[in-house]
Amino acid sequence: MNFTIRKAAVLGSGVMGAQIAAHLANADVPVTLFDLAWPEGDGNRIVKKAFDGLKKLQPAPAVKHDRLQYIDAANYDSHLEQLRDCDLIIEAIAERMDWKNALYARIAPFLPATAIIASNTSGLSISTLAEGLPEALRGNFCGIHFFNPPRYMPLVEIVPTPNSDAAMLDRLETWLTTRLGKRVIRALDTPNFVANRIGVFSLLTVMRHAAAHDLAPDTVDALTGPKIGRPKSATFRTSDVVGLDTLAHVVATMHGTLSDDPWHACFQLPVWLQRLIEEGALGQKSKRGVFRKQGRAIQVFDPAIGDYRDSRDDVADEVAATLGMRDPAARMQALRNSDHPQARFLWAVFRDLFHYCAVQLGEVADNARDLDLALRWGFGWAQGPFELWQAAGWRETAEAIAADIASGLSMSGAPLPAWVMDAGRGGVHTAEGSWSARRNAHAPRSTLPVYQRQLFPELLLGEAGARPETSGETLFENEGLRLWRLPEIDPGIGIVSIKTRMHTLGSSVLDGMQAALIKAEAELDGLVIWHDAPFAIGADLKEIAAALEAGRTAELAAYVERFQQTTMAIKYAQVPVVAAVQGLALGGGCEFAMHAARRVMALESQLGLVEVGVGLIPAGGGCKELALRCARWAAETGTASELLPRLTPAFLAVATGRVAKNAFEAIDLGYGERSDPIRLHPRELLFAALKQARALADIGHAPAQPVRSVPVLGRAGIAAMEMTLVNMQEGGMISAHDHRVSRAVAEALCGGEVEAGTLVDEHWLLAVERRVFLELLQTPETQARIRHMLDTGKPLRN
Structure with missing residues (x-):
C-alpha cells in the first residue's frame, strides 16, 4: 500500500512544536503550525512570533530560511477545517494531560479517519492520552517523541498504545526513517520512555555521586564528557542546555509516577540546583544556570562556596591516564581498584547505571539494543550502557556490581536479575540478536523493508553484521583506496572507498583513483565514491610539507598536476561517477565531489574550498x-x-574559506548542482548513490566533453x-x-x-x-x- 504524507499539522508553536514544523519543511513537507488565537488583531500572532524565533534560533532549525515558506500559520479558533487535509497531526503543547485532552476534544471533529495522530509528549502516558480521542480514531494514535533540537538529534521514539494499528506504526516508522532521516525506537508506554528514563537517571546518578565524593560541577563535567565517550556538554552543561526547569519537570514526573522503582528515593535534584531554579537561573535560556559567562570567562556555580567562580579542569593526572587506557576491561578494573576520589566516583557512576539498566530492562525497553541505541541517538553517547558493560568484561563487572550491592555501596539494594549471571553469558549483544528480558530471548533487528536501504547499519558492540571494509568483492586496492562492488546489490557499479586517515588525498589516493577509473571504464557500468564520514578533508598536508622542507619543488609541481589530472578523469570518465558525500568535504575533497557526474549528499554535509586557511588556493580544479x-x-x-555578480559570491566564499553548513547551502555556493539528490538519513547514502549511478548508466550516460x-x-x-x-x-x-x-x-x-x-x-x-x-x-x-x-x-x- 502506497503511503505518503502530503501535508502535516503541528499543534503548538512552542520551542519543540515550531522546530518540528521546521524539520518537516526541511523535508519538503508542507505543514500548518497551530496555536491559540491572539485575542485582538491578527489571530495568528503567536505562531508568527514563533516564525521569528525560528529565524534567530541557533543551531538553525531550518536548513535555509526559504524552507519556512512551507509552514502556514493557523489558530484553533479560525482554522481547524485545515486539519481535514492533513495526513499527519503532531500535538506538541505543554506537558499537561488536561490541556492535551481538552485540545483533542476540540480537534476531533476535524480529524480525517485515515490521518495519523501523534503526541510529542516526553513522558506522559500515551494510553491515557488516547482516551481523550474518539474510539474510532484511537487506532491511528501513538506517541512520537522527538529530541531537541529536532533537526539535529536523530532519535524519535514511537510509543504505541494497545489499540495502535500495527500497519500504521510500520508506515510511520518507515516514513520517519527515510523522509525525515530519523533513527526510530519503538518505546514502551512507561514514564519518560527509554532515552529520558535512562539518560535522566544517569544525570541524577552523576549528581548524587559528585556530592558524595565532594566534586564540583566543572570537575564532574571534565570527567563525564568525551573522556568517557559522552558529548562535550557532559552532565551539568547538558542540564543547562536542556533547561534546569525542564530537567526538574522530568525528574518530578519520575518521582511522581515511579513509586515502585527501587531507586525512587534518588529521583530528586540536589538542593543547591533547586535553589538556582527558584532564583530564575534556568540554564542557557536564562543566560545563567550551573554555568554562566562573565565577559570572556566561563564561571561555574560551586556548591561548596555557594557562589560562582572561574571554571577549571581539575582532572587528576592519574585518572586521566586511566581513562586514556585503550583496553576497556583494564580501564574499568583500574577505576574499581583506585583509591583516588575521581576514579571511585566514575566507578560508582558506571556501577549504578549498569545496575539500573539490568534491573529495569524489561520495563523500559523491548531489548538491550533499543536501550543502547536510544542513549546513542538521544543523548549522543558513543556507546550505550550495555555496550560499555560488555566491553569492560561482562562477568567480571557483574560480579563487582553484585559485591557492591551486597556491601551496601550501591544506590539500591535490588539484586541483579538472574539472566545477568547466566552461565556462558558474555554480554547482551550477540550474533543472534540483543537480549530481551521481556521475551527471555535474543531479539533480532527489525525486518521492515526500509532498513534494507541501510546497506551497512549502525552496529553495536557484539552484534553480527556486514562491515564495508570486509564486504563485497575487491576489484583493485592500493595503500590509499579500495575499489570493490556488492554483487548482490549491483555487480555493475563499483565503489571507491578511501582508506587514509580522515580520507586525506595523498599520492596513493590519486594513483589509486586513476587506476580505479581505468578499471571501471573497462569493466563496470558506473562508479560511486563512498566511505564513512568525513568524505575527505583535502590534500595530504604532511606530504606537501615534507616535499617543501626537502626542497623538492618539481615533486610538488607534479603532485598538483596529478591532482588536476585525477579530478578531470573523474569529470570526463566514460562511466558515470557519483560522489556520496557525508560529513566534511573540504579542499580537495570538495573538488573531488564537484567533478563527479552527480553528488548524492547527506543533509548535514559540509562542503567548502578552505585552502586559504593554509595560505593556498584551490588547485585541484575547484576554482x-x-x-x-x-x-x-x-x-x-x-x-x-551577469558574470561579475555571479563570480563575486564565489570569490568571497573561497577567499574567506566559507564552509557550507548543509547540502542545500553547498548547492547555493556552487559546490553542487540543483539536480543532486539530498538524503536526510546518512545510512541510506550508499544505497541512493548506487541507484543514482545505475540510473545514469541505464539511460545511456553521455560522458561530458x-x-x-x-x-x-x-x-x-x-x-x-x-x-x-x-x-x-x-x-x-x-x-x-x-x-x-x-x-x-x-x-x-x-x-x-x-x-x-x-x-x-x-x-x-x-x-x-x-x-x-x-x-x-x-x-x-x-x-x-x-x-x-x-x-x-x-x-x-x-
Missing part, C-alpha cells in the same frame, strides 16, 4: 569549476554583465575583487598575506591577467590555478601556515 559554473549561469540570463571556450573577466574582474581586499586590509580585517592569497583566488576565478571577455578553455584555467598555487607555496608565510596547521590543527593568521 576552474566555479568559473565554469558562474559563466554558465550568466549565459543562461543572456547577458555577459571538455569546455573549449568560456569567457573570463581577466584583469577587470581581478581589479573589481581586489577593491574589496584593499578595504578589508586598510580596516585591519586581513593581513598583507591574506590579501595576496585572496588576490590569487581572484586571479584563478577570472582566468589570469587577460583582457575581459577573453575566451579560454579548461586547461587554461587549470594552468592559472597551478601557477598561483605553486607561487604561494614558495612564500615563507604560506609555509608557516602549513606547519602551524599540522602542529596545532588550527589556522595561523600571519
Whole structure:
C-alpha cells in the first residue's frame, strides 16, 4: 500500500512544536503550525512570533530560511477545517494531560479517519492520552517523541498504545526513517520512555555521586564528557542546555509516577540546583544556570562556596591516564581498584547505571539494543550502557556490581536479575540478536523493508553484521583506496572507498583513483565514491610539507598536476561517477565531489574550498569549476554583465574559506548542482548513490566533453575583487598575506591577467590555478601556515 504524507499539522508553536514544523519543511513537507488565537488583531500572532524565533534560533532549525515558506500559520479558533487535509497531526503543547485532552476534544471533529495522530509528549502516558480521542480514531494514535533540537538529534521514539494499528506504526516508522532521516525506537508506554528514563537517571546518578565524593560541577563535567565517550556538554552543561526547569519537570514526573522503582528515593535534584531554579537561573535560556559567562570567562556555580567562580579542569593526572587506557576491561578494573576520589566516583557512576539498566530492562525497553541505541541517538553517547558493560568484561563487572550491592555501596539494594549471571553469558549483544528480558530471548533487528536501504547499519558492540571494509568483492586496492562492488546489490557499479586517515588525498589516493577509473571504464557500468564520514578533508598536508622542507619543488609541481589530472578523469570518465558525500568535504575533497557526474549528499554535509586557511588556493580544479559554473549561469540570463555578480559570491566564499553548513547551502555556493539528490538519513547514502549511478548508466550516460571556450573577466574582474581586499586590509580585517592569497583566488576565478571577455578553455584555467598555487607555496608565510596547521590543527593568521 502506497503511503505518503502530503501535508502535516503541528499543534503548538512552542520551542519543540515550531522546530518540528521546521524539520518537516526541511523535508519538503508542507505543514500548518497551530496555536491559540491572539485575542485582538491578527489571530495568528503567536505562531508568527514563533516564525521569528525560528529565524534567530541557533543551531538553525531550518536548513535555509526559504524552507519556512512551507509552514502556514493557523489558530484553533479560525482554522481547524485545515486539519481535514492533513495526513499527519503532531500535538506538541505543554506537558499537561488536561490541556492535551481538552485540545483533542476540540480537534476531533476535524480529524480525517485515515490521518495519523501523534503526541510529542516526553513522558506522559500515551494510553491515557488516547482516551481523550474518539474510539474510532484511537487506532491511528501513538506517541512520537522527538529530541531537541529536532533537526539535529536523530532519535524519535514511537510509543504505541494497545489499540495502535500495527500497519500504521510500520508506515510511520518507515516514513520517519527515510523522509525525515530519523533513527526510530519503538518505546514502551512507561514514564519518560527509554532515552529520558535512562539518560535522566544517569544525570541524577552523576549528581548524587559528585556530592558524595565532594566534586564540583566543572570537575564532574571534565570527567563525564568525551573522556568517557559522552558529548562535550557532559552532565551539568547538558542540564543547562536542556533547561534546569525542564530537567526538574522530568525528574518530578519520575518521582511522581515511579513509586515502585527501587531507586525512587534518588529521583530528586540536589538542593543547591533547586535553589538556582527558584532564583530564575534556568540554564542557557536564562543566560545563567550551573554555568554562566562573565565577559570572556566561563564561571561555574560551586556548591561548596555557594557562589560562582572561574571554571577549571581539575582532572587528576592519574585518572586521566586511566581513562586514556585503550583496553576497556583494564580501564574499568583500574577505576574499581583506585583509591583516588575521581576514579571511585566514575566507578560508582558506571556501577549504578549498569545496575539500573539490568534491573529495569524489561520495563523500559523491548531489548538491550533499543536501550543502547536510544542513549546513542538521544543523548549522543558513543556507546550505550550495555555496550560499555560488555566491553569492560561482562562477568567480571557483574560480579563487582553484585559485591557492591551486597556491601551496601550501591544506590539500591535490588539484586541483579538472574539472566545477568547466566552461565556462558558474555554480554547482551550477540550474533543472534540483543537480549530481551521481556521475551527471555535474543531479539533480532527489525525486518521492515526500509532498513534494507541501510546497506551497512549502525552496529553495536557484539552484534553480527556486514562491515564495508570486509564486504563485497575487491576489484583493485592500493595503500590509499579500495575499489570493490556488492554483487548482490549491483555487480555493475563499483565503489571507491578511501582508506587514509580522515580520507586525506595523498599520492596513493590519486594513483589509486586513476587506476580505479581505468578499471571501471573497462569493466563496470558506473562508479560511486563512498566511505564513512568525513568524505575527505583535502590534500595530504604532511606530504606537501615534507616535499617543501626537502626542497623538492618539481615533486610538488607534479603532485598538483596529478591532482588536476585525477579530478578531470573523474569529470570526463566514460562511466558515470557519483560522489556520496557525508560529513566534511573540504579542499580537495570538495573538488573531488564537484567533478563527479552527480553528488548524492547527506543533509548535514559540509562542503567548502578552505585552502586559504593554509595560505593556498584551490588547485585541484575547484576554482576552474566555479568559473565554469558562474559563466554558465550568466549565459543562461543572456547577458555577459551577469558574470561579475555571479563570480563575486564565489570569490568571497573561497577567499574567506566559507564552509557550507548543509547540502542545500553547498548547492547555493556552487559546490553542487540543483539536480543532486539530498538524503536526510546518512545510512541510506550508499544505497541512493548506487541507484543514482545505475540510473545514469541505464539511460545511456553521455560522458561530458571538455569546455573549449568560456569567457573570463581577466584583469577587470581581478581589479573589481581586489577593491574589496584593499578595504578589508586598510580596516585591519586581513593581513598583507591574506590579501595576496585572496588576490590569487581572484586571479584563478577570472582566468589570469587577460583582457575581459577573453575566451579560454579548461586547461587554461587549470594552468592559472597551478601557477598561483605553486607561487604561494614558495612564500615563507604560506609555509608557516602549513606547519602551524599540522602542529596545532588550527589556522595561523600571519
